Amino acid sequence: MINEKMHLVEDLFGEGLKAVPTRNGFGEGLVNAGKKNKNVVALCADLTDSTRISYFQKEFPARYFEVGVAEQNMAGIAAGMAVAGKVPFISSYGVFSPGRNWDQIRVSICYNNANVKIAGAHTGISVGPDGATHQALEDMAITRCLPGLVVIAPCDSIETKKATEAVAEHKGPVYMRFARENDTVFTTEETPFEIGKANLLKDGSDVAVVACGPLVYKALVAAKELEKDGISVAVLNNHTISPMDKNAVLDLAKKTNAVVTVEEHQINGGMGSAVAEILSRNYPVPVEMVGMQNSFGESGEPKELLEKYGMSVDGIKMAVKKVLERKK
């Protein structure tokens, strides 16, 4: 059953749903945050349009700083601004930030407890034709291990907008990841969003699918199709990777005794790994992981790539059936 408290769109599986890149929601949310708080500032490393930080630049030119192709310097400048009371958002592609400036994020930002927000665009295999160099598939692994750093992977453009506004209010460093492609908008303005609180979108009793990012929608579609096979699947939108909503994960595991994790990220070290860490220490159950299986990506259309690497509706359904086998 779809959870009505989540206020998802009415015709959840209809043909007419809008598709918008999650990064657009970031651009809109950042403008709203900038209107609310004059201390919000933005920096970008030569990717102003594609990260959508251009929306903020247009609205607040004096609070926008172009750093050039220099992600390490950008992270450091933001740390210095944050310690002086600003709320800096830094943006680039996930492969470059946090990819190229991890030590600056670790020491200048996290060890300083600097209130910096790191926005990583173009994450996941669905970045598509640019190929493996530009597909961030390790960003959650290298950020979720940093003490005090909040890590968020929103599921659609509306949730990204809300997350961006919440992140601006949150005191402390945050990493958020976005996708490049048009992704189905299935939440609404009324859908709740709270950092660190996972949303149970659909209840179920046989298997729990714990997902993050735009693949959450595919998980819902897979769950609906599996109902026809008599399999009852719960879907959890696990948008906050760190600190993870441990209770939400454990409650579902106890109810279903079988878990499938779904993410556009390496299965080693990602959201699924974090779920497995919680389960293995508290309530061990069989887990299957949908995500990149320890390989680099390649060029191709987003849909082709998601299918080839198993991050499709069919891939999720197969993982559900596999974990059910193991449950028996």
Added chain:
Amino acid sequence: MSSIHDDKIKKIEEKANEIRQDLIKSLLEAKSGHSAGPLGFIDVLSTLYFHVLKYDPKNPNWEDRDKLFVSHGHIAPAIYAVMAHAGYFPVEELMTLRKLGSRLQGHPHRESLPGLESSSGPLGQGLSQAIGAALAAKLDGKRNRIYACLSDGEHDEGQTWEAALFAAKYKLNNLTAILDRNNIQIDGYTEDVMPLDSLALKYESFGWHVLEVDGHNIGDIADACEFAKSVYEKPVMIIAHTIPGKGVDFMEFKFEWHGKPPNKEEAKASLDQLRTLGGKIKSEHE
């Protein structure tokens, strides 16, 4: 005309000598840490803390304070010794350096010790943070100045040059950087490890106003910091030529002393030299 009186120079020189002695004692007690770099930069740090910077040790978060970002965090023992003498914490606390539970971490941790503007150690990160503070000060219309201290060795790091480009682009005239040019790094002399000269020409070509001083001449350091305030269109880089190990003859100019503390005998010999100003006066101490 000098920006500092002779009697103040003399007082700062005496203070720097006292600080060097406390530094040696804290390194002996810690049994690890860096010797040469900290000794070499004490005259600059003393001039900053006892003449140049505006701050209040009783209110370290005073909004209009000048801010000092020391990028080469391995000179932490020197920063701590100067801060103790500036009134941030009791001098006795220097003996907790690098020990479990101490506020004086092996490399500076901002969250542990009030008065530190940043955590540092991994090289190349300080100038960027100082730039962030300078930008924020400009946005807020503040008149305070931002100071960044950098080592020469960390100019091997690309981030330092990214930051140099940026500071010139945004004409950060509220930023003064001081380069601790001691010509040593862990693996040897800087010009052998990775030639850096001419740092002055490099910074000039990057769009900075460059000054060069004897990093042990208190009057010259003070004058350069004062002059920097009058440069309107550019950030200022003061290249302070320093002698690593300054004040202890067997450490001076030796890269071998970059990363180790003195043992008991070496500490005694160091303190004897410092107390007698290299044999010029008699020591009343043991």
